Amino acid sequence: MKTELKFIGIDVSKSTLDICILSDTTESLVIKNTKRSIFKYFGHLLKNTAHEYHICVENTGKYSWELMRILPSMKCSFYVVNPLHLKKSLGLVRGKNDVIDAVRIARFIRKNHDEMDCYIEKRKVLESLQVLMSERKFRVKQRKEIKTKNKEILVLDNAKLVKSILSKNQKLIKELTKQIGTIELELKQLVDSCQRIKNMASQLQSIPGVGPILCLNLIVKTNEFKTIKEARKLACYAGVAPFANTSGISVFGRNKVSNLADKGLKKLLHLGALSAIRLNNDLAIYYHRKVNEGKNKMSVINAVRNKIIHLVFALINNQTFYKNRLATS
Secondary structure (H helix, E strand, O other), X not given: OOOEEEEEXXXXXXXXXXXXXEOOOEEEXXXXXXXXXXXXXXXXXXXXXXXXXXXXXXOOHHHXXXXXXXXXXOOOEEEEEOHHHHHHHOOOOOOOOHHHHHHHHHHHHHHHXXXXXXXXXXXXXXXXXXXXXXXXXXXXXXXXXXXXXXXXXXXXXXXXXXXXXXXHHHHHHHHHHHHHHHHHHHHHHHHHHOHHHHHHXXXXXXXXXXXXXXXXHHHHHOOOOOOOOOHHHHHHHHOOOOEEEEEOOOEEEEEEOOOOOOHHHHHHHHHHHHHHOOOOOHHHHHHHHHHHOOOOHHHHHHXXXXXXXXXXXXXXXXOOOOOOOOOOO
C-alpha cells in the first residue's frame, strides 16, 4: 500500500497555532500553543501510519520553542524554516493573516521538502547559552546607547541639568556593567559544566581573534556544527562569502558579499579579524602581505574572516588546536 504524503504548515503566535494540512484537500484548524495541546493533537494525528507527514514551522523565536522540543521526537519529518527564506520564496503576494500564513508554509514545504534537512533539536545547555547571550547582547546595546546619550547631552547650556542627567546615566551604566559581568560568569559556568562544549570552546579560542563570545555564537548558531556542517555554508550564513556580480556581456562588477546574512555574527567575525591582524600570527602575515601587494584592505579583512571560519571547521573536524604556520595563502 502506497503511503500518502501530507504536508503541514504551522503559523505560530504567542497563544495559538494555526495549522494547515495539505494533501488532496486543504484543512485548517487552530490549537493552543501549549505543551499539553501540542502533545494531544499531534500525538493523535501521527498515529496514522498510512500517511507520511512533513511538518514545517517558521522560526519565530521563543514562541516556537515548544514545537521545536516536541515534534523532532515524533514520527514525522519536521522542518524549521528561516522567515526570510520563506518570504523570498513566496514571490509577489498580497495580504496576510494567520490562516493564510499557515497555508503558505504548507505549500512551501510541499514544494521544497526534497531539498531541506530535517530540524535537529538543540540540547538544553545550548538553549540556555542562547538565552544568556541574547540577554548579554541586549544589555551591551543598552549601555552603548546610554554612553552615546552622555556625549550628546553635553551640548546643552544648562550645566545643572547636564550634571543631573549624567549622574543618573552613570548609575545605569554601572548597573548594566555589573549585570553583563554576572551573565558572562554564568556563561563560563555553563560552558564548564558541559565537557563537550568546553572542549569545542578551547579548540576555537586557540584561533587568533576568536574570543569567548564569538566562540559561543559559532557553537550555538551551528548547533554544535550539526546544522551547518561546512565552512562555505557558514560563510554564506555570516555574509562573508563573495559571490559573482556579472550579467551578459555588459555587466562585470566586482565579486561582493550578500546582504542576506546574520549581521550579529558577521560583526563578531569582523571584530575577531581586526583583533587577529594586530597579533603575531599567520593571519596577520597574510593580511599585511596582501595589503602590500595593493589589495583593498576591506577585501583582505573579509578574506581573514573567511579564513577564521575555515580554520574553525578544520579544528572541529580534526579534533585539534590551532598552530602557526598553517597554509593561509
